[in-house]
Amino acid sequence: MTERRIQDIVIVGGGTAGWMSAAALAQLLPNHYRYRLVESDQISTIGVGEATIPSIRNFNMHLGIDENDFIRHTQGTFKLGIEFVNWGINNSTYFHGFGSVGRDQPTANFYHYWLKLNQMGMAGGLEPYSINTVASMLGKFSVGRPDLPNSPLSDLSYAYHFDAGLYAKYLRAYAEQRGVKRTEGRIVQTLLRESDGYIDALVMENGEKIHGDFFIDCSGMVGLLIEKALQTGYEDWRHWLPCDTAIAVPCSLAGSAQAHTRSTAHSAGWQWRIPLQHRIGNGHVFSSNFMDVAQAQDILMNNLDGKALAEPRQIKFITGKRKKAWNKNCIAIGLSGGFMEPLESTSIHMVKTGLMRLITFFPDKDFDQVDIDNYNRLTDKEYAQIRDFLILHYKVNQRDDSEFWRYCREMDVPESLQIKLDLFASHGRILRENEELFPEDSWLQVMHGQGLRPRRYSPVVDQRSPEEIAGFLHNTQAVICKCVDAMPSHLDYIRANCMA
Numbered sequence: 001m002t003e004r005r006i007q008d009i010v011i012v013g014g015g016t017a018g019w020m021s022a023a024a025l026a027q028l029l030p031n032h033y034r035y036r037l038v039e040s041d042q043i044s045t046i047g048v049g050e051a052t053i054p055s056i057r058n059f060n061m062h063l064g065i066d067e068n069d070f071i072r073h074t075q076g077t078f079k080l081g082i083e084f085v086n087w088g089i090n091n092s093t094y095f096h097g098f099g100s101v102g103r104d105q106p107t108a109n110f111y112h113y114w115l116k117l118n119q120m121g122m123a124g125g126l127e128p129y130s131i132n133t134v135a136s137m138l139g140k141f142s143v144g145r146p147d148l149p150n151s152p153l154s155d156l157s158y159a160y161h162f163d164a165g166l167y168a169k170y171l172r173a174y175a176e177q178r179g180v181k182r183t184e185g186r187i188v189q190t191l192l193r194e195s196d197g198y199i200d201a202l203v204m205e206n207g208e209k210i211h212g213d214f215f216i217d218c219s220g221m222v223g224l225l226i227e228k229a230l231q232t233g234y235e236d237w238r239h240w241l242p243c244d245t246a247i248a249v250p251c252s253l254a255g256s257a258q259a260h261t262r263s264t265a266h267s268a269g270w271q272w273r274i275p276l277q278h279r280i281g282n283g284h285v286f287s288s289n290f291m292d293v294a295q296a297q298d299i300l301m302n303n304l305d306g307k308a309l310a311e312p313r314q315i316k317f318i319t320g321k322r323k324k325a326w327n328k329n330c331i332a333i334g335l336s337g338g339f340m341e342p343l344e345s346t347s348i349h350m351v352k353t354g355l356m357r358l359i360t361f362f363p364d365k366d367f368d369q370v371d372i373d374n375y376n377r378l379t380d381k382e383y384a385q386i387r388d389f390l391i392l393h394y395k396v397n398q399r400d401d402s403e404f405w406r407y408c409r410e411m412d413v414p415e416s417l418q419i420k421l422d423l424f425a426s427h428g429r430i431l432r433e434n435e436e437l438f439p440e441d442s443w444l445q446v447m448h449g450q451g452l453r454p455r456r457y458s459p460v461v462d463q464r465s466p467e468e469i470a471g472f473l474h475n476t477q478a479v480i481c482k483c484v485d486a487m488p489s490h491l492d493y494i495r496a497n498c499m500a
């Protein structure tokens, strides 16, 4: 076995993906392997990527990272979901809260009960049935309370906002303590083996050669190894996800300290607002086919809650994915593997799932093609499922104020998404394929929030009378109100637990 084992693992890039890879591998596979991370101080990291989804907690837990310490060192805040403003239709707001909406019953999801009453004019909005939505709108936050097993508080679902630069720094210290060697310098060439085209070594600007058995490409969108050296190819999804540019700027704290990201749709894209402890991160994501940069920048700068703290920065991207995430002895993790735009904060999650999948299919010197193929097959599936969820936000809209929204409404969507849309439009049913990231209640909140209404509810809810259902809805809402009343404010929670 010993001679078949790979030894030298080289991680290229010291952004979020690079340091997450280094930290996770050094912690989870600490023996036998030598880890080296190469990054260039001359080539900056992307510097955005500050909102996450709940799986980030799982990643930190695998690493044994203490939550409060992590929030303290990254100037972080908590995130219960996303508030969508002007999506679907102008002057509207809806919320995608993590966790459940109501309490599902053995025969039908909560939604069908609500839908029946709503169609009879006996129930208002969906929001009061999500504890995350109610808490977030009132500026409240609490971690889960496993000591209250029958309460919606028992397993509250939440994620984090954090300063991306501080997160990379935090993980760097963690990885270096576990033996990861860091090399600073610019890679100017990648040498391939003549026999099979595998990567042999990296050539640094100072002439040093860095050999490795296995290379993890975390070099960002350029894809230094996976694309520039191995020419793997890229699937361009801009016809489905048309935004291709972002302008980002931090601003001073202002407005309320709610535990959610805000996403405000504009006429050719949308703007994020991510509140941290020391500043607010903002960015305008838009399609350059429908709006020029100067106009996009004006919109952003005129819609900041606080005072701009830096010059706005432009970032170009192509939505899509690398044709193979793993090619020969190189795996692309992070932006080098693809990017589908930040609307549902899924990229950092995909760094995590890429790493966990890598550990499942971890190679030896044989680099068995069956492992590589299955890694790639599962990665493609994950990309496609998340892609469909993102496209949903654009496709289902009634905005008639711009060419961009009309294009989105009329565009063809992947068949896998069309099936979901048709199923929901008929009887409000949501098909969650196995291991799909976003649960039924996420799809529900976005489909409903974007204005899609089923023609009918599931007939099985007719087993219960409207009065019985009204009582059930009333109780659900009352329990949520009581729980939220007992929560501290988001700010008080941070002050009490996460400040030095």
Ligand code: FAD
Binding pocket: 012, 013, 014, 015, 016, 017, 018, 038, 039, 040, 041, 042, 043, 044, 045, 046, 047, 048, 049, 050, 051, 052, 164, 185, 186, 187, 188, 218, 219, 220, 221, 222, 224, 246, 283, 315, 317, 333, 334, 335, 336, 342, 345, 346, 347, 348, 349
């Ligand atoms: P980068 O941060 O670009 O790092 C690349 C690294 O490679 C750098 O260290 C650089 O020095 C090094 N490098 C490159 N070339 C060389 C070379 N020749 N020699 C040596 N070193 C080199 N994700 C989320 O989960 N949530 C969000 O809210 C979110 N928002 C986003 C908003 C925008 C506009 C964009 C574009 C992305 C967003 N993302 C978000 C994605 C997220 O930022 C990235 O997935 C994450 O930061 C990982 O980036 P990375 O480490 O792959 O690349």
